[in-house]
Amino acid sequence: MTNRSVVVSIEVDAAPSLAFDVFTTQMDRWWLRGPKHRFQAPWNGTLVFEPGPAGRLFEQYADGTAFVIGRVLRWAPGERIVLSWRLPSFADAEVTEVDIRFDAIEGGTRVSVEHRGWDALRSDHPARHGMQGRDYEYMKANLWAENLTSLKQYLVQQDHRS
C-alpha cells in the first residue's frame, strides 16, 4: 500500500474517550446521509460499527443485506482505530486504509483521519470520478471534512442534552 493521503482533522469539545465512543457507537446518527455520503442504493442503510479488535463497519439495509465497508485492523479504545475501507465499486483485491486518531488537546480532542492507499486504484477507476492525484485527494478530504464537522456538531448537541 502506498502512502498518498490527506489527513483531515478537527477539534471537538469532548474528551477522547467520549469522542471515540460517539464516533463508533453512534456513527449512523452523525454520518451524513444521501448518495454523496452513504455507500449503496437505496441510500437508506444503517451504518453499524461493530466494536473491538475483530470488529467490522458495515451498512445494513432494510431487506436484510449488508455492504461491509471494512474491518478493524487496530483497536485502541479512546486513542486510535485503523480500518480497512472499501467502496462498492472496488474489485475484491482493491482496498484502502483509514487511520483515525483521538488526541487529547486543551478542552477536548483533535480527531484526525488519514485515508491512505488511494493510488492503488487505477487512473480510470470509477471511484475516482475522473480525478487524479491531489484533486482526488482533496475531493476525498472534503467528504471527510463534512462528516467530521457533522460529528463535531453532533457532540455539541449531545452535550446540551445531558
Next chain:
Amino acid sequence: MSNTITPYITVKGAASAIEFYKKAFGAVESAPRYTEPGGRVGHAEFSIGGARIMLADEHPEIGVLSPQSLGGSPTMFHLTVADAGATVARAAAAGASILRAVQEQPYGERSGTIEDPFGHRWMVATHVEDVSNEELQKRVGDTYQIS
C-alpha cells in the same frame, strides 16, 4: 445581498501559527484542517471572537508564499478587542514583536501594532470613544486635513 470577506493568509508553519493565534488572541480552530502528505497544511481556519481567518502553509509551486518569503506584507489586520494592552502583552509573550506600543489615538482608539512570528502585522485596538470629524480636526491640528 450581503458579501463576506474572509482573509486567507499564508504562513511558514501553519500548525504552529494556529497555536500562536490561540495563545495570543484566544483563537479557536473553527473548521476541519487538511494536512497533505509530507505534513503541509493545505487548508485550516480559525476564528477570533467570531471573525474567521483561513490559512495555509506556503505552496511555492503554485506561487503561494508568506510574508517571510516575500519580504513583508502590505496588508495589516485591524483587530478590535476588549483590552488592547492585555492582548498585545499576550501576543508578545507568545512571540510577537511590538512595532508600536499601545497608546491613545486621536481618533478614539487605544491601539498598538505587532508583527506576529509569521510576518503578519496586526493593529490591536480597543474602542474608547466616538470622535466627530470636528473634534478630530481640533485634536490633530494641522497634521492632516479631514474632509
